Amino acid sequence: MALKQHLDDKVRFDQQVDNSRTYVVPFIERTKTITADTTVFEVGTAEGGVLVPFLERGCKCTGVDLAPERIDLANGFLSSYVADGKANILLKNIYDDDFLQQYKGAFDIIILKDVIEHVPDQEAFVPYLKNFLRPGGQIFFGFPPWYMPFGGHQQICRTKWVSKIPWYHILPRPLYKGVLKMAGEHEITIKELMEIKDTQITIERFERIVKASGMKILYKEHFLINPIYKYKFGLQPRRQLGVITWIPFFRNFVTTCVYYTIG
Ligand SMILES: C[S@@+](CC[C@H](N)C(=O)[O-])C[C@H]1O[C@@H](n2cnc3c(N)ncnc32)[C@H](O)[C@@H]1O
Numbered sequence: 420m421a422l423k424q425h426l427d428d429k430v431r432f433d434q435q436v437d438n439s440r441t442y443v444v445p446f447i448e449r450t451k452t453i454t455a456d457t458t459v460f461e462v463g464t465a466e467g468g469v470l471v472p473f474l475e476r477g478c479k480c481t482g483v484d485l486a487p488e489r490i491d492l493a494n495g496f497l498s499s500y501v502a503d504g505k506a507n508i509l510l511k512n513i514y515d516d517d518f519l520q521q522y523k524g525a526f527d528i529i530i531l532k533d534v535i536e537h538v539p540d541q542e543a544f545v546p547y548l549k550n551f552l553r554p555g556g557q558i559f560f561g562f563p564p565w566y567m568p569f570g571g572h573q574q575i576c577r578t579k580w581v582s583k584i585p586w587y588h589i590l591p592r593p594l595y596k597g598v599l600k601m602a603g604e605h606e607i608t609i610k611e612l613m614e615i616k617d618t619q620i621t622i623e624r625f626e627r628i629v630k631a632s633g634m635k636i637l638y639k640e641h642f643l644i645n646p647i648y649k650y651k652f653g654l655q656p657r658r659q660l661g662v663i664t665w666i667p668f669f670r671n672f673v674t675t676c677v678y679y680t681i682g
Pocket of ligand 1: 512531532
């Protein structure tokens, strides 16, 4: 009998597949044609579901993640693609020199979906990604801006009340940490939430990083309701109102997700 967490893993995988097919792929196709010759690289691939619509089109896909258990799951879910050499799923840090040497200039599309907010020193990381692009290659980012109601990822807390309060992640670090400790959160969870607090990726900072990297924003979309809330909360995805997308700083508080393609 399948264990509950196995079923949950499959549910998570299926949601990644559906989200990628319905939102990520059409978004990328606004600026990039996808053919069977397109090479795709996902950083933070987790269960690998985001890659499935690309694999179905015959693209050669590489996915890396730092979490061994998630890489094992991805290799299981994508086993037929892995067996025929179409998917390459690796437990790997892309800063490793051997990885850079092997994959320098190898990819047409790089995907970071819900990952950039976990990565430290994004000012160095975004330009570093350019090393892996083929000429004309593009990078997709999807992330929740730091100041959105749950931009701290506090929903991952096991204690109900701290997982349901919006915006308290904006408190000064010691206070925020104090609240999490008082609620009895695990040290590991607190460490992860503090790491996200340190990265604090906002719409404005992300756009500044892109500009400084010498790349251009090719297309962007801001969401009032994140497409993944369809699966999490049964909410219909909604684009942000045009007028709000133009109000710097304030827009971060009411925008639950942003998509960008840069190149
Ligand atoms: C919120 S999950 C997103 C997974 C998937 N991209 C999706 O959209 O469902 C973030 C993933 O990024 C991975 N991750 C975080 N920092 C990373 C890094 N520097 N390199 C590779 N993976 C990373 C984590 O292990 C985790 O599996």
